[in-house]
Amino acid sequence: MVTVLENFFTEIGKYGKLLWWSVLSIRDFSTYYENTIRRMKFIGIQSLPIVLMTGAFMGMVESVQVLYSLQNRAPLYLVGSIVTESIILELGPVLTALILSGRVGASIAAELGTMRVTEQIDALEVMAFNPIAFLIVPVLIAGLVMVPVLTVFADVIGILSGWFISILTTDLSTAEFLKGAQRFFIPWDLTYGIIKSAVFGFFIAANAAYVGFFTEGGAEGVGRSTTRSVVISSVMILILDYLMAQFLLKAGW
């Protein structure tokens, strides 16, 4: 038990150090800017299809279930409010982040892990590069920026498909759906959703970078890192989601 705790704190220490070195490496701009652009493009292109699909189904399911709950109990136009609010506040950021921790986090962990076990990271260091600036900083920036961007895509597609299913399957009009959408909307909700997705994005990237960068033990180790990155990120997303709802959501009011 003591060793488990000890290991846990050693890992947290290493994780913190990696993030601290990344912060210090921010001034090595010329080392990382190219890789950052490439990484951002890659994450965007790689994940857009699955994010759009997630967004579409999330909006459709949400509208069907809300319409079901409202029938004969409350005015139907409320579907516009509930679908929009729940997607912007919760479903968009969380589902996108969970999907991306599998799609993006896993591939980053595998890529960095492979570079570690095939000594490519040592090779960078030997060539007088700062591997943190070259490899880790681009990942962190890309996660921080691209996950919110992709979340906005998922939100938009989600709300559109929620609207589409609502007017298709009931006699609700577009104008009424919009009335509902505007009824409870406040700008802070959108800000909160985006802050939340940026936090998720940063940690998806940081977890993948951490387990990938410190991979040990050949091909098997790379496999282990990949799984570990997805598990850690998923759990972290759920915990952070609760913490931000509890402590951040009301802060903007």
Add this chain to the structure above:
Amino acid sequence: MIIMIQIENISKSFNNHLVLNELSLTVNQGETLVIIGKSGSGKSILLKLIIGLLRPETGNISIEGNDIVKAGFRDLQEIRRHFGFVFQASALFDSMTVAENINLMLRKRLKWPVQKISERTDECLRFVGLQGLGKKRPSELSGGMKKRVGIARAIASYPHYILFDEPTTGLDPETADNINQLVLKLKNELNVTSIVVTHDMKSAFTIADRISLLHNGKIVVNGKPADILKSEHSEIRKFIYGYSLLK
């Protein structure tokens, strides 16, 4: 003789297993020092200590008088500019082409002009006999070709020192001999100081000015190839025995 690399009493262990035990070694300017030793004897660890990828628990390592063990990251970077490192499994960047691998340091660290970079890249490719293959990806190359790209990458920035980790292991005799010739050429034409780690005795006797045996964490035998051939040390005899069988 000018001492370029001085290693004094370094110890390094992993999980309570002492790999290097108060090891001392010096390398002189312009020589090719070959370090032989069994698999797992700590040869790769020794090279990684010299370039500062690992730090010893005790002891000193100095390169031209600069202390590697206590150096901070920026100082290490400065010292490493003068080194080339040829990795055992090549360690080519698989996200880059062969040419990009070779000129990465020239482009990103030394910031040479484009024209000079492309000339130097071609020159390095020609040096290792791979002209025209700059646009290939590492995954399209054979093991021997990868090793040669690794050498081309290591020499691109005109290093004073090159560390080779088993450059001929796992290669067919002809490719291995090609690589031996490259090591000799580097010494004769460019006057680089090299440390070559290997258990290939044919390679050792072809390229070495001096051979050291790493055994039980220490350098236990050290001498000119001719002296090594006559050595009575049982570990050396084992290496030589295998070698004479081959001849």
